[in-house]
Amino acid sequence: RINGQRLGDTLMAMAAIGATDKGGCNRQALTDLDKQGRDLFVQWCEDAGCSVTVDAMGNIFARRPGTNPDLPAVLTGSHLDTQPTGGRFDGVYGVLAGLEVVRSLNDAGIETEAPLEVAVWTNEEGARFSPAMIGSGVWSGEFDLDYAYARSDKEGKTFGDELARIGYKGKAPAVARPLSAAFEVHIEQGPILEAEQKQIGVLSGVQGMHWYDLTLIGQPCHAGPSPMETRRDPFMGLHRILSELYQLAAEHGPWARATFGDIRVEPGSRNTVPEKLVLAVDLRHPDQKTLDAMDQRFREIAARVADETGLEHQIRDEWRSPAVAFDPKCVEAVRSSVAELGYSNKEMVSGAGHDSVYISRVAPTSMIFVPCEKGLSHNEAENAKAEDLEAGANVLLHAMLKMANK
Amino acid sequence: RINGQRLGDTLMAMAAIGATDKGGCNRQALTDLDKQGRDLFVQWCEDAGCSVTVDAMGNIFARRPGTNPDLPAVLTGSHLDTQPTGGRFDGVYGVLAGLEVVRSLNDAGIETEAPLEVAVWTNEEGARFSPAMIGSGVWSGEFDLDYAYARSDKEGKTFGDELARIGYKGKAPAVARPLSAAFEVHIEQGPILEAEQKQIGVLSGVQGMHWYDLTLIGQPCHAGPSPMETRRDPFMGLHRILSELYQLAAEHGPWARATFGDIRVEPGSRNTVPEKLVLAVDLRHPDQKTLDAMDQRFREIAARVADETGLEHQIRDEWRSPAVAFDPKCVEAVRSSVAELGYSNKEMVSGAGHDSVYISRVAPTSMIFVPCEKGLSHNEAENAKAEDLEAGANVLLHAMLKMANK
Numbered sequence: 001r002i003n004g005q006r007l008g009d010t011l012m013a014m015a016a017i018g019a020t021d022k023g024g025c026n027r028q029a030l031t032d033l034d035k036q037g038r039d040l041f042v043q044w045c046e047d048a049g050c051s052v053t054v055d056a057m058g059n060i061f062a063r064r065p066g067t068n069p070d071l072p073a074v075l076t077g078s079h080l081d082t083q084p085t086g087g088r089f090d091g092v093y094g095v096l097a098g099l100e101v102v103r104s105l106n107d108a109g110i111e112t113e114a115p116l117e118v119a120v121w122t123n124e125e126g127a128r129f130s131p132a133m134i135g136s137g138v139w140s141g142e143f144d145l146d147y148a149y150a151r152s153d154k155e156g157k158t159f160g161d162e163l164a165r166i167g168y169k170g171k172a173p174a175v176a177r178p179l180s181a182a183f184e185v186h187i188e189q190g191p192i193l194e195a196e197q198k199q200i201g202v203l204s205g206v207q208g209m210h211w212y213d214l215t216l217i218g219q220p221c222h223a224g225p226s227p228m229e230t231r232r233d234p235f236m237g238l239h240r241i242l243s244e245l246y247q248l249a250a251e252h253g254p255w256a257r258a259t260f261g262d263i264r265v266e267p268g269s270r271n272t273v274p275e276k277l278v279l280a281v282d283l284r285h286p287d288q289k290t291l292d293a294m295d296q297r298f299r300e301i302a303a304r305v306a307d308e309t310g311l312e313h314q315i316r317d318e319w320r321s322p323a324v325a326f327d328p329k330c331v332e333a334v335r336s337s338v339a340e341l342g343y344s345n346k347e348m349v350s351g352a353g354h355d356s357v358y359i360s361r362v363a364p365t366s367m368i369f370v371p372c373e374k375g376l377s378h379n380e381a382e383n384a385k386a387e388d389l390e391a392g393a394n395v396l397l398h399a400m401l402k403m404a405n406k
Numbered sequence: 407r408i409n410g411q412r413l414g415d416t417l418m419a420m421a422a423i424g425a426t427d428k429g430g431c432n433r434q435a436l437t438d439l440d441k442q443g444r445d446l447f448v449q450w451c452e453d454a455g456c457s458v459t460v461d462a463m464g465n466i467f468a469r470r471p472g473t474n475p476d477l478p479a480v481l482t483g484s485h486l487d488t489q490p491t492g493g494r495f496d497g498v499y500g501v502l503a504g505l506e507v508v509r510s511l512n513d514a515g516i517e518t519e520a521p522l523e524v525a526v527w528t529n530e531e532g533a534r535f536s537p538a539m540i541g542s543g544v545w546s547g548e549f550d551l552d553y554a555y556a557r558s559d560k561e562g563k564t565f566g567d568e569l570a571r572i573g574y575k576g577k578a579p580a581v582a583r584p585l586s587a588a589f590e591v592h593i594e595q596g597p598i599l600e601a602e603q604k605q606i607g608v609l610s611g612v613q614g615m616h617w618y619d620l621t622l623i624g625q626p627c628h629a630g631p632s633p634m635e636t637r638r639d640p641f642m643g644l645h646r647i648l649s650e651l652y653q654l655a656a657e658h659g660p661w662a663r664a665t666f667g668d669i670r671v672e673p674g675s676r677n678t679v680p681e682k683l684v685l686a687v688d689l690r691h692p693d694q695k696t697l698d699a700m701d702q703r704f705r706e707i708a709a710r711v712a713d714e715t716g717l718e719h720q721i722r723d724e725w726r727s728p729a730v731a732f733d734p735k736c737v738e739a740v741r742s743s744v745a746e747l748g749y750s751n752k753e754m755v756s757g758a759g760h761d762s763v764y765i766s767r768v769a770p771t772s773m774i775f776v777p778c779e780k781g782l783s784h785n786e787a788e789n790a791k792a793e794d795l796e797a798g799a800n801v802l803l804h805a806m807l808k809m810a811n812k
């Protein structure tokens with residue numbers, strides 16, 4: 001069993017870096033604070049006897065050797081970057097639970113056949129640089145390195161420049177190596193486990209998600225003398241599109257999601273009807289066919305409303321992450337570990353994207369969830385119980401040992 | 407009669423400063439380009455024999471002496487600042503038509519009893535620094551100088567600092583002096599004169615306008631795992647409020663206006679339901695009682711929708727400019743000048759705010775409109791016919807002479 005007290009202390013030490021007034025964390029990818037968090041993690045891993053490698057995407061791999069040098073590693077990990085209104089557990093818990101597994105094995109003097117690795121994946125959140133999960137995405141072959149380097153934040157700073165600036169553009173190629181298995185433990189970020197009073201989520205997969213930029217283009221004109229009837233006003237299209245997309249999500253049942261996290265306006269002058277609105281659209285569904293149908297309807301709605309309100313519209317596909325099914329052997333390793341440890345549990349699908357989505361393309365992968373207070377995440381009030389965090393790390397320990405000693 | 411060719415050339419020389427790709431002008435208040443435009447205007451006025459004064463608000467007054475030093479001046483003027491997507495005529499025409507009146511009188515060797523003044527009012531547009539008409543507003547006693555100096559743009563730069571930076575924080579107090587009369591000629595910025603094929607608008611007043619910031623506050627949460635039903639999503643309130651406000655404008659007949667020129671989001675992350683939206687709301691009506699009723703309904707709509715969608719809301723009153731009736735003698739001076747000159751004309755109310763709104767509180771004031779191509783203003787395609795610009799300046803000349811020689 002892992003040391004729950006030490007895991008909690010380590011989480012709080014990391015949470016101090018980028019701590020916000022409201023008790024959360026703002027440690028966005030490739031900022032100075034991200035560098036501080038990475039430096040601290042690397043120090044902890046070296047103190048625990050691991051060798052540390054950084055790849056060209058800034059992904060960090062801390063390796064604990066195994067007894068059989070021929071076996072590929074069993075990997076765990078997640079991310080240290082946060083949302084602007086981020087919490088203390090999203091991602092960080094998965095990284096530090098991996099470190100706690102290594103420390104606990106060291107304490108108990110247990111060696112494994114396969115080596116173990118704890119990974120930090122760069123820019124999982126997609127908040128500063130879109131898309132999400134780009135560090136694991138490049139590593140797994142979903143994105144080109146050049147594409148990633150060229151992504152820019154709202155101030156126009158590029159991923160490549162910022163990665164070099166914080167000193168984490170590593171020498172190792174950002175390319176998948178063979179792995180025996182990969183696991184990721186994460187807070188649920190939703191309300192299900194708490195509501196059903198289950199301590200562990202055994203994940204069978206991740207829902208599909210599509211990101212778009214919807215642009216509505218009208219005609220700027222004066223707020224006073226311009227008659228309402230002749231305006232080509234992007235807000236006149238926007239409110240109808242929002243209304244229909246919320247309706248669309250409602251029609252596709254309790255699992256469909258429609259989220260609008262960002263909006264930009266041009267020119268943004270109080271007494272001028274805008275020329276342009278750019279809305280960030282995030283549609284999700286666990287069933288890829290349903291999500292494809294929602295995608296189709298979204299395009300129809302935008303085209304029809306734009307037409308009826310005299311606007312031009314553009315839909316840019318920003319990112320697609322199709323629904324994922326995890327590796328049955330890895331899922332079984334989690335399921336049997338939970339059973340051994342006697343935790344209450346539920347089999348479920350993740351509503352959030354995780355690095356495991358991309359890892360699962362190149363290695364047998366699965367995930368473990370722990371409950372999240374009020375289901376609140378991407379919020380500074382994000383919280384989890386110490387006993388649940390400990391339980392999740394114990395499941396991770398058992399699952400990793402199963403796959404490392406066969 | 408004025409020199410239409412020279413007026414057109416002067417307009418085009420000013421339009422070169424801040425000229426945009428699409429044929430418009432982006433010469434926002436207190437920028438380096440605004441300084442260039444002001445410097446050029448001051449040069450022209452000095453060349454025309456005027457003495458130039460700058461007041462503490464950066465308002466510029468170019469004075470042509472009269473034969474009777476005891477008479478207060480007859481003033482004309484408008485503004486040189488533009489919208490971000492501004493045109494070549496909005497404001498600029500009123501300033502340069504005033505200069506053309508002075509030049510034409512010089513050419514003809516005509517002296518007036520009362521002195522004439524051509525004014526440039528600072529930051530009329532309200533685009534960079536809210537509210538609009540703040541230069542004439544301080545001068546007329548509507549706003550305090552300190553309030554104006556503290557206004558800040560989106561980058562947090564203050565009006566006072568920017569005014570000093572461009573060298574137009576003048577020594578003269580920004581306080582109204584007695585005037586015999588004030589006139590302002592402007593493009594209509596709406597479609598009425600063009601549609602009715604009238605060359606001159608004889609203005610009896612200006613409609614009322616209210617500016618607000620509406621803030622909707624929800625709860626940030628994750629775009630994936632968070633169920634739609636439990637979200638407190640500012641966009642869920644926004645689309646309903648927009649829809650009801652457009653409906654409100656439609657109910658209050660052809661003259662009511664509802665415009666949303668700007669929106670801000672926090673934190674603005676694609677996969678996080680926003681914490682906050684701030685919407686700029688501009689409501690207008692020529693009848694102040696009707697506008698007050700719209701104001702009331704706006705507050706009810708925002709409160710009800712926020713309540714029904716689980717949001718908090720705040721309404722900040724940014725600016726109120728009540729409906730204005732111009733001075734009957736000045737209106738009559740315009741009306742009789744138009745009749746003498748034989749131009750087709752229409753009596754009307756302005757849909758846009760103008761410096762004359764504030765001037766009218768301290769001096770007998772009225773305005774003259776010329777047609778605006780397709781009614782399009784606050785748009786780079788803004789256009790007006792040379793013959794209409796000439797006609798408007800002729801009316802201005804006659805009206806000023808009437809009030810200066812009595």
Ligand SMILES: NC(=O)NCCC(=O)O
Nearest residue numbers: 124125132352353630677
């Ligand atoms: N776990 C998490 O917040 N992932 C970001 C990707 C997503 O938007 O689901």
Ligand SMILES: NC(=O)NCCC(=O)O
Nearest residue numbers: 224271530531538758759
């Ligand atoms: N003329 C003009 O554009 N004025 C700005 C004030 C307003 O919004 O009406």
